[in-house]
Amino acid sequence: MSPNDSARQQPPRSRRERPAKPALTRQGIIDAALTIMRDEGLHKVTMRRIAIALDTGPASLYVYVRNTEDLHAQILDALLGSITVPAPDAGTWRDRLKALLNGYRDVLFQYPDIARMALSTQPSGPNYMALVEAVLALLGEGGVTGRAAAWGLDLLLLYPTAAAVEHSxxxxxxxxxxxxxxxxxxxxxxxxxxxxxxxxxxxxxxxxGASRSDWAFHVLVDGILAANTPHT
Known part of the structure; x- marks a missing residue:
């Protein structure tokens, strides 16, 4: 009997004998998306591509992720988890604010595609919320409150995002x-x-780039401080 004949006589393997697939989770989907993005680029991060990586159907993903925009926002939020908020003794509030925003910029510089996405997709995950809270806290430490802080936050995050988009x-x-x-x-x-x-x-x-970025930061902060003072 030849080896091929022996192989043909083997009974088919039951589905029950196959290793069980890991349970599908939102975090698992995001992790798979991050792997695909780092290996192949953001343009390859599609529901179909992730479904293939997780050995499931695209429709199954929508139970955990609303759409591609939501998925991209969650990718950005996961990347923002690497940002460290400077300790209170790491310098003045302005120095610490600059260091925090530089950390945000550095994340986006690593992934220009994510930066372009961030211009049109509003992230809302826990890491983004922590970044917003830290920026507002540092502005508050510098005496900036109310509308000046709220609107100033947008400008302070927009500049490094736009700079990262320009960067390639x-x-x-x-x-x-x-x-x-x-x-x-x-x-x-x-x-x-x-x-x-x-x-x-x-x-x-x-x-x-570094000197221009530093100049822009101080222009923005000085403008926010000026806007914080009521004008007659």
């Missing part, structure tokens, strides 16, 4: 080439037609 994983050579091309375009601008561009040519492309 380009090489240093590509960045240098793009900056050089922009400098050449500004230098060639007609001073009669674009007098302000010609006059600020060097400043328009001055500074690196």
């Amino acid at each position: 994983p380009r090489s240093a050579a590509q960045e240098a080439a793009n900056l050089s091309a922009l400098g050449e375009q500004i230098a060639a601008a007609d001073p009669a037609r674009y007098p302000r561009i010609a006059g600020l040519g060097a400043e328009l492309i001055s500074g690196d």
Whole structure:
């Protein structure tokens, strides 16, 4: 008897003998989505792709996740769990606020696709709520309350999100080439037609990302502090 004949004579394996699949959970779905995103990119994170990874049907996922937008929001919230709120003795309230927002920015810089999603999808998970609470607490420590704090929060989170969207994983050579091309375009601008561009040519492309980010942070905070003071 040949090995193939022996294999054909084996009785079919009962479904009951197969290992049981892990129970489907919301956290399991999010974990699978994170794995797919890190390996293949956010554009591959679909209900169908996750269902394949979890050996289930796409319809089963909707019991735990409302839609793709909800799933993306939960992915962002999971990533925000890595952000650490600075300790009270880690500097002034402004220093700690900057460190906190830099942590948020760094998460988004790692995942530009998530940053683009964050511009149109409002996260609402526990890690995002903890970030919002920490920002408001630090603003309160600096004397910013009420509407100035509530509206200032949006600006403080929007800037690093937009900066992360603008950021992309380009090489240093590509960045240098793009900056050089922009400098050449500004230098060639007609001073009669674009007098302000010609006059600020060097400043328009001055500074690196870190120095510009630091400047923007202080401009935002100073503006929020000014808005906190009632005007006559």
